[in-house]
Amino acid sequence: MKKILILIMLWxxxxxxxxxxxxENFDAFCDRARQLxxxxxxxxxxxxxxxxxxxxxxxxxxxxxxGLETQYKINTVADQAFYSIADSIVSINRVTVLTxxxxxxxxRLWYPQYFDYWDMPTMAQxxxxxxxxxxxxxxxxxxxxxIPQRVDSIYLKAYVExxxxxxxxxxxxxxxxxxxxxxxxxxxxxxxCMKVGLFEKADKFLARYEIKKKALxxxxxxxxxxxxxxxx
Numbered sequence: 517m518k519k520i521l522i523l524i525m526l527w528x529x530x531x532x533x534x535x536x537x538x539x540e541n542f543d544a545f546c547d548r549a550r551q552l553x554x555x556x557x558x559x560x561x562x563x564x565x566x567x568x569x570x571x572x573x574x575x576x577x578x579x580x581x582x583g584l585e586t587q588y589k590i591n592t593v594a595d596q597a598f599y600s601i602a603d604s605i606v607s608i609n610r611v612t613v614l615t616x617x618x619x620x621x622x623x624r625l626w627y628p629q630y631f632d633y634w635d636m637p638t639m640a641q642x643x644x645x646x647x648x649x650x651x652x653x654x655x656x657x658x659x660x661x662x663i664p665q666r667v668d669s670i671y672l673k674a675y676v677e678x679x680x681x682x683x684x685x686x687x688x689x690x691x692x693x694x695x696x697x698x699x700x701x702x703x704x705x706x707x708x709c710m711k712v713g714l715f716e717k718a719d720k721f722l723a724r725y726e727i728k729k730k731a732l733x734x735x736x737x738x739x740x741x742x743x744x745x746x747x748x
Contacts, residue, residue, distance in 0.1 A: 539697040542681045542688035546570045549704045553717065561712050569711065571681040573704035574690060574697070579606045581732050582675035583696025589671055592648070592664035599658045601672065608658075609738050610673040611651050616666060619647075623670070625738060626650035628659060699728035 538548035546566050550556050578584045590599050592613075611623040630650075647668055648660035660670065678692055690697055702725040709718035 538701070539694045540690055542567075542570070542690055543683055545574075545690060545697070545701065545704070546683075549701060549708055552701070553705045553708050553714070553721075555708055555712055555714070561708065565711065566708060567681075567683055569707040570704040573707060574692065574700045575678050575680060577696055577700035577703055578675070578678035578692050581696055581699060581729050582607055582736060583692030583700075583732075584676050584678050585609075585673070585693070586676050587671060587673055589669060590658065592660065592666070592668045592670060594665050594667070595663060597659055597661070597663040599660070599670075601653075601656055601658050602676070603656045604676040605656070605672075605674045606677055607737070608651075608653050608672055608674045609736070611658075612671045612673075613647055614669040614671065615647050616668055621647060621649075623648055623651045623660065626652060626661065628652050628661065695728075695732060699725055699732065702728060 538544040546563075549570055550566060555561055588601060588605075590601070592599075608625075611625075613621050613623055615621070647666075648662060648664055648670075650661045652659040652661070658670075658672070678690075681688055681690070692700065702721050706718045706721035706725060709715070709721060
């Protein structure tokens, strides 16, 4: 009886460590997906297929919800409103402009037509519109409003798509944040179950993914700001 209690205690101690590693290490992630689905037979589904489905789930989750954060810098150019940005960016969470005068200001996410609708100032109207105050993002292009007339630094805080993972890579670390990796794990489990014909179980895992997706988007996604900007 004493030996059983010791084994249970050791299992409980190791369990959270394994759970955490499955959100950070690709091999552990794939093993965890097999265990959660109870599809452990390599005859039923080969390891190579599980690896591909798990990698696809991580990449898809990063594009569908987010979770992999990065920062980009853009220098504005006089009379230029549109700037190409990395095609790996899937969403922009914050945009900050650092002016040549040393000021730091946040840019609001706006539909371009709002800028004209509320008759916002242009650069020609003086200091009130000395730097851009709003931005829009579409087709790997950032639009800033009003059109800059000097060189300032714009910093983008964005989510980008995760790279494809493979157990053959030197680095198989999962880079998305743990909350997003948990969602990716549910999606991977759904795909694995679908692959082997466990359709009811696949639907349950997909429903869990959708629940996590809704919660993560509500917490992290920045919606369009409607209304005239507040002067800073």
